[in-house]
Every structure is written in structure tokens, then in C-alpha cells.
Amino acid sequence: MKKKEQEILRTHIQELERENFLLKEELKENKVQIHEYKKNIASIVLQRTQELEEMNIDLQSAKHELEQYKNHLEEVIRERTIDLKFSEQRFISVSKSLMGGSVFEIKFSNDGTYEIRYLNNFFWDMIGVDVQYMLNGYDALKNYIHPEDTVLFQEKLMHSKHTKDIFDVEIRILPPEKSMKSIHIRANTIEESDNYTIWVGLVFDTTEKNKFQYEIQEREVILNAIIQNIPYDFWAIDSNKTCFLQNRTSKKLWGNLLGKSPSQVTLPETTKTFFLDKIEDVLQNKLVNEEVLLADRHGNKKDFQSLLAPIILHDKIRGILCFNIDISERKREEKARVQNEQKFRNIFDNSTDAIIIQSHQGDIIEMNNEFIKLSGVTHKSDTINVSHFIGKNDKSNFFRKIDTIKNTSHIFIFETTFITHNNKVIPIEIKSKEIEYLDNKVILSLIRNIAYRKKFERKLVNTIIETEEKERARLAADLHDDIGPVLSSMKMLTGLLRDASDIAKTKVISDQIFELVTESLRSLRETSNSLSPHVLKNYGIIAATRNIIQSFQHVIPISVETNCEKLRFESTIEIIYYRVLCELLTNTIKHAQATKIDINLHYINSMLIFTYQDNGIGFNVAKKMEESSSGMGLYNIINRISSLEANYTIDSSPGKGLIFTLKTNITQKL
Structure with a gap:
């Protein structure tokens, strides 16, 4: 391990x-380098030292030249200062004399501050603020700009600064103790540096102008x-015959004319020709006012x-106004009125009664x-x-009657x-009514001449009186001839009966x-029946008809032919029908x-129809009606019928017999 x-x-x-x-080895190489x-640096230093000595000589020469230029420049500045002061005095003088506007100078610094450097007295008069107060800066002015226009003012100013465009803005200001004003500001940049920008321009009071423009616009809207x-x-x-104004009604009639000539619009040929011809007439300074049928x-x-009509401006025709009123309804009414007037005139002139309009x-x-x-x-x-x-006796009463129908x-x-014109006196009936005429x-x-009616009424009254007298005479004769002898006989027999003693x-x-x-009762019954037939009262018109026959x-x-065997009618109707029948018989x-009489009485469709024929x-x-004596029977018949709403006809002529028809509308039967 150690090894x-x-x-x-x-x-x-x-x-x-x-x-x-x-x-x-590397150190040896570095020492050599x-x-x-x-060696190189020593050479460069020597070279640069020589160049600096040369530059020092040049600088001394340039310094001398600058001293000379400085002296010249100072002289120019002194001259320009004098000119600027003179120009400023003229500028101030002009700005003070400027009516309706204010000259101003405003400086905007890059730190965001504004400085109003000049305003003339007009601006002070306009807003009621001391000019010196306004010169304190933009903040002073901002206090009087309408709040809604403050941002607009700043935006327009910044836009002019960045784009070099004209500073152009219209704003509202709120002067103390005065109504709101409108001002128009228009200014150009006259000086600019890295630190600030200066504008000089005019301020105009546009309050009245705006008010006037608003009124014009409002009137234009109303007019339109x-x-x-x-x-x-x-x-x-x-x-140029080009349409520039057209309302809705016109568009419905002719289509859209705006921007077009009438010749370019699709219309029926007669309509287009009419308009083109009349336009030419108006261009010749003629006024057109016609009634025409157009499609x-x-x-x-x-x-x-x-x-x-022509639109005339500065004595020249600049255009044409056209106004078409639909008078179709009026034409129809006029035609109907003419027809009605013709009908009225026809009735008026051909009436059998006299008619006047007064x-x-x-x-x-x-x-x-x-x-x-x-x-x-x-x-x-x-x-x-x-x-x-x-x-004469009726004049005042007549005009009082006229007054009662006024406005009714x-x-x-x-x-x-x-x-009459010849002083002839005629009885008349006047029917009067208030109407509209012209x-x-x-x-x-x-x-209406009622002479015939008066004559008829007199005859009718006389007939009624004569009839009543005849009835009274007949009743007296019946009582005298029938009941009178019987009662006399009864009186005599009663006397005998009082004196008789023999039972037999x-x-x-x-x-x-x-x-x-018994005979007296029979005669009395017959007399009573002729006055008021009990059969008619108790059993009706048919039973009474058969009884009289x-x-x-x-x-x-x-x-007799009838379908009324089981029908009863109002007593008035039955009595009149019965009396007419008796009179005819x-x-x-x-x-x-006559050798034959036919009687028909039928009730058909609510109509009671009586026909009598011999x-x-x-x-x-007609002749019989005019005769006072022989026409009494007809007068009696007509008099009885007149109390009914009935229609009757009397058809007869010599050698032709008689057909009498009586019809009465009866909505209810008993």
C-alpha cells in the first residue's frame, strides 16, 4: 500500500x-515582448508630444480668431436687441388694439410646468380676471377651463409639441360671475429647445359664433x-339639374332622386316629360303652378x-324647388260635389213643390x-x-220661428x-230647415200649396157632420118607426090591462x-148593432163580415175568401176594416x-190585405172626389183609413166596375 x-x-x-x-519559458517570452x-511606447509618446505642440500653436491662433468673432457677435447682438425691443413694442401695440381676440405667449417646460408669458387686456375683459393673475402660470388658467375640456387642452398642446403642428383647440372657460364662454386658441411654435417649447398665437372669443352656429344647426335640423x-x-x-334635397313622401312617389337628374330616374314617360318640360320653363324664370294628372x-x-319655382341667388337661378300636393281626394270630392249639385239642382228645379233658399x-x-x-x-x-x-198677420211669427232653428x-x-205677385191669396204650408249653402x-x-188639402179637409168635416146628422136621423127614424109604435101599443095595452077584470x-x-x-128588444138590438156591432167585438172581423153579408x-x-177565420186583430183595425166594408157594400x-161582389181578406207576411171587387x-x-155630394161615400172611406198607417188603391172607371184594395202592416196579431 505504501509503495x-x-x-x-x-x-x-x-x-x-x-x-x-x-x-x-512563457516568462522569458513575455519579457521579450x-x-x-x-520601445514602441517611447516612440508614440514622442510623436504625440510633437502633435500636441503643433495643436497648441493652432489653438492660440483659433483663440485669437474667436476673440475677434466674439467682438463682432456682441455688436450684432446689440443691434438685434434694439430691433427686438422695437418689434416687441409694435407687437404689444398691435395686440392691445386687437378687437375680438387676444395675443398670447405660452411656454411649456419639460418638467411639465406651463408659463403664460403674455396676454392682452381683451382676455382679462372677457373672463373678468386680472391679467397679472393669469400670468402666474397654467394652474391659474386651468381654474377657469371647463373640467371636461382640461384634458383636451393638454392633449392638443402635447400633440403640437411632438408633431410641430399648429396648436389649435377650442375650449370652454368659466369666468367668475359671468356666463360660460367659448374660446378658440391657435398658435405656432416660435422657439424650442431640449428643455422647453414656446408658442405664440391668438385667442378668439367664439361664444357668439358658436351660439349662432348652434342656432343655425338647430334650425337646419328643424327645417330638415x-x-x-x-x-x-x-x-x-x-x-345642373341634380337633385340635392328630397323628402320621404317624394321617395315613395318617384324613388330616390338624390344625386340624379329627373331624366335619369325610371318614371312613366308622361310624368318624366312633364317634369323635364316644367324644369326648362322655370330655368327661363317662369313660375309653374298647375293641376296635373301624374303616374x-x-x-x-x-x-x-x-x-x-326658381332658387335665385345674386340675381342668378341656382336651382329649382318642386312641391307636389296630392289633390286626388279633393278632385273626387269636387266631382262628387258637382254631381250632388246637379242632383240637387235637378230635384230643385223639377220639384212639384215651390222651394226657396233664403x-x-x-x-x-x-x-x-x-x-x-x-x-x-x-x-x-x-x-x-x-x-x-x-x-201680414204671420210675418213676425214666421221670422221668430226662423230664429228658433238657427244652429240646429x-x-x-x-x-x-x-x-202672390198679383195679390192672389193661397193657403200654404212652409217646411224650413237650416242648411249650409256656398x-x-x-x-x-x-x-206647398195646401188649397186642395184645405178644400178636402172642409169636405171631410162637412162629410163627418152630415154623416153624424144622417146617423142621428136614421137612429131617430128607427126609434120612431120601429120602437115608437111598439111602445105606444104597449102603453095602450098597459092601460087596458089595468082596467081588465077578466083573467082570460x-x-x-x-x-x-x-x-x-120582444119586438122592441129586437129592434133595439138591431139599432145598437148598427152603431157598434157586438159580433165584431166578440167574434172578430170574419164573423162580423159574414153577419153583415x-x-x-x-x-x-x-x-168571401179568407185565411183569417181564427185570427183576431186590434179592435181599431177590425172596426175600420168593418166600416169600410159596410160603406163599400x-x-x-x-x-x-152590380150583379156580383167578391170579398177577399188575407193575412200574409205580417200584412192584412183586404180586396173588394164588384x-x-x-x-x-178623380171626378167623384171633386163632387161634394156624390163623393161622400169615398170621403167616408178615406177618412176612416187615414187613421191607419195603411195603403189603399181605388181602381175604377165607367163601365169597368170597382176594385178597392186596403193593405195594413200588422207586426202583431192577437
Whole structure:
């Protein structure tokens, strides 16, 4: 083990000796190199010493030259200083005289501080702050800048510093005890170094300008909203015929015209031709205002009121405004109004009644032909007051009635006398109502000649009186001829009965009195039945009809057809139908010389229809109605029917017999 360790130790010693040898050799080489370096350095030092001596000579020469340049430069600076002071005085003088703006100078240092180096009096007047206070720096100005604009001011300033662009910003300031102001700052960089930047420029008060611009913008918005919401077609073109303005309604009609000429838009040929022709007319300084039928882009035709006018600026036509109003509805209304007026005029002129249109004061505005005939007026153009034709005693009452219907839809009916142009007096009925005529409120009056009706009413009253008198006379005759003798006989027999003592004789007299009482009751019943038939009341119209027919069957054949055997109706209707039947039967028996009578009574679809027909000699209905004596039967019939809402016809002529029809609408039967 020791031997092995000795061997290792010997090996290490040998390696150390070898390294020592190598180091000695390297040291020898370094010494040689150091010697060479020393020689080279000595040579370089000598060379540099010589160069420094030469440079020292040059520096002495340059120093002399600099002294000369310094003296020259000082002289130039003195001259420039004088010029700058003169320029500054002029600048201050100009800035003080500047109206509406303020000259300023601002310095921005790299440490982030601002210094306002100059402001004229305008800025002080504008915000009400001492200029000297503002010169304290940006912090003083910042106190008056609107909080929302502070960042904008700094950003614009930094942008100008880095890009060398013009410092251009508009901000709001809040002066103490004054309303908010707007200012526009515009400045150029005049000096810049590593440590600071200086701007000089102008500050302008733009408060009024902005306010004015805002008002203009607001008005533009309002105007545009008005144009867009106009319910009519509106568009405008410039001098090159290019559309620069169009509202929504116009786009619906013609499509989008903006940026185009009307000739470039797809429209029906007639529409396009119209617009192009009218544009040329307007360019010749003509104003277009026409009603025209145009087709829109879908081919739908409408009536328009078309207005085209030039846009004139500095005595030159700069464009054209076009305004098209859809008047289709108005045209339809006008057409309908014309048709209605024609209808009204046709009815007005062809009415069988006199018609006038008058003012509330009574002046006649219009009169129809019947009024001219009635009044005897010779010319429609004559200015006449309706009071000229009203009876003297009724004039004031008539106009009071007119006043009651003012501003109402009421109708008043007034009966008076009509005084014609020839002083003829005619009874009339006036129906008046307030209407609108030619945009004025007037009175429309219908004047009816009621002379015939008055005559008929007089006849009717006379007929009723005569009928009542006849009924009274007949009743008196019946009582006198039938019951009177019987009662006289009864009186005589009663006297005999009082004096009789024989039982057999008393019985005979009593039997005779009983027969007379029975006869009296029968006669009384017949008389009562003629006044108010109990069969009709108890059993209805058909039973009463059959009962009355039995009284005439021995004189003339009578047939009856009906579907009302089991029906009852209101007592008023049954009585009138029954009385009409009795009147017709009486007239036929007395006057018609008929050999047959047919009676039909049917209830069909809520209508009670009565038909009476005979084959008698007939008569002239109109002539018979005019006769005061022979027309009494017809007057009785018509008088009875007038109380019903019924329709009747009387069809007869000489040699043709009679057909009488009566129809009444009955919604309910009993």
C-alpha cells in the first residue's frame, strides 16, 4: 500500500516540474515582448508630444480668431436687441388694439410646468380676471377651463409639441360671475429647445359664433324635420339639374332622386316629360303652378297641384324647388260635389213643390220654377224678401220661428197664407230647415200649396157632420118607426090591462105586451148593432163580415175568401176594416147596379190585405172626389183609413166596375 502511494506521489512531482518548466519559458517570452512594447511606447509618446505642440500653436491662433468673432457677435447682438425691443413694442401695440381676440405667449417646460408669458387686456375683459393673475402660470388658467375640456387642452398642446403642428383647440372657460364662454386658441411654435417649447398665437372669443352656429344647426335640423315630415312631395335640384334635397313622401312617389337628374330616374314617360318640360320653363324664370294628372313609379295615377319655382341667388337661378300636393281626394270630392249639385239642382228645379233658399233675414237667394209659378215673379235675378209673400198677420211669427232653428238641425212647419205677385191669396204650408249653402248658413224652405188639402179637409168635416146628422136621423127614424109604435101599443095595452077584470082577457093582453116587448128588444138590438156591432167585438172581423153579408144576400150574390177565420186583430183595425166594408157594400147596392161582389181578406207576411171587387157600372174616381155630394161615400172611406198607417188603391172607371184594395202592416196579431 505504501509503495502504491509513493508511486502516485512521484507522478505528481513530475507533473509539477513539467509545469514549472513551461512557466519559465512563457516568462522569458513575455519579457521579450515587454521590452518591445516599451520601445514602441517611447516612440508614440514622442510623436504625440510633437502633435500636441503643433495643436497648441493652432489653438492660440483659433483663440485669437474667436476673440475677434466674439467682438463682432456682441455688436450684432446689440443691434438685434434694439430691433427686438422695437418689434416687441409694435407687437404689444398691435395686440392691445386687437378687437375680438387676444395675443398670447405660452411656454411649456419639460418638467411639465406651463408659463403664460403674455396676454392682452381683451382676455382679462372677457373672463373678468386680472391679467397679472393669469400670468402666474397654467394652474391659474386651468381654474377657469371647463373640467371636461382640461384634458383636451393638454392633449392638443402635447400633440403640437411632438408633431410641430399648429396648436389649435377650442375650449370652454368659466369666468367668475359671468356666463360660460367659448374660446378658440391657435398658435405656432416660435422657439424650442431640449428643455422647453414656446408658442405664440391668438385667442378668439367664439361664444357668439358658436351660439349662432348652434342656432343655425338647430334650425337646419328643424327645417330638415319639417321637410321630411311634410305630407307632400318636395324635392330640389341645383343648376345642373341634380337633385340635392328630397323628402320621404317624394321617395315613395318617384324613388330616390338624390344625386340624379329627373331624366335619369325610371318614371312613366308622361310624368318624366312633364317634369323635364316644367324644369326648362322655370330655368327661363317662369313660375309653374298647375293641376296635373301624374303616374308615380308604380304607375298609380293621381291628381297633383304642382308648383315649381326658381332658387335665385345674386340675381342668378341656382336651382329649382318642386312641391307636389296630392289633390286626388279633393278632385273626387269636387266631382262628387258637382254631381250632388246637379242632383240637387235637378230635384230643385223639377220639384212639384215651390222651394226657396233664403238668408236668415229673409232675402231669397235661390228659387225654383214652381216658386216662380206660385209667386208670379218674372225674373230669378230679382232680389226679393220672403216677407213680401207672407200674410201680414204671420210675418213676425214666421221670422221668430226662423230664429228658433238657427244652429240646429230642427225643422219647423208653418201654415200661413201666400200673397202672390198679383195679390192672389193661397193657403200654404212652409217646411224650413237650416242648411249650409256656398259656405254660408241659410234656410231651405219647401212651400206647398195646401188649397186642395184645405178644400178636402172642409169636405171631410162637412162629410163627418152630415154623416153624424144622417146617423142621428136614421137612429131617430128607427126609434120612431120601429120602437115608437111598439111602445105606444104597449102603453095602450098597459092601460087596458089595468082596467081588465077578466083573467082570460088579462092573459091575452099580457101575451100581446110580451110580444111587443120582444119586438122592441129586437129592434133595439138591431139599432145598437148598427152603431157598434157586438159580433165584431166578440167574434172578430170574419164573423162580423159574414153577419153583415147575410143582410144583403137576398139583394146580390156575395163571395168571401179568407185565411183569417181564427185570427183576431186590434179592435181599431177590425172596426175600420168593418166600416169600410159596410160603406163599400152600401155604395154598391145604391149606385153600382152590380150583379156580383167578391170579398177577399188575407193575412200574409205580417200584412192584412183586404180586396173588394164588384162588376158594376164603375165611375171616374178623380171626378167623384171633386163632387161634394156624390163623393161622400169615398170621403167616408178615406177618412176612416187615414187613421191607419195603411195603403189603399181605388181602381175604377165607367163601365169597368170597382176594385178597392186596403193593405195594413200588422207586426202583431192577437
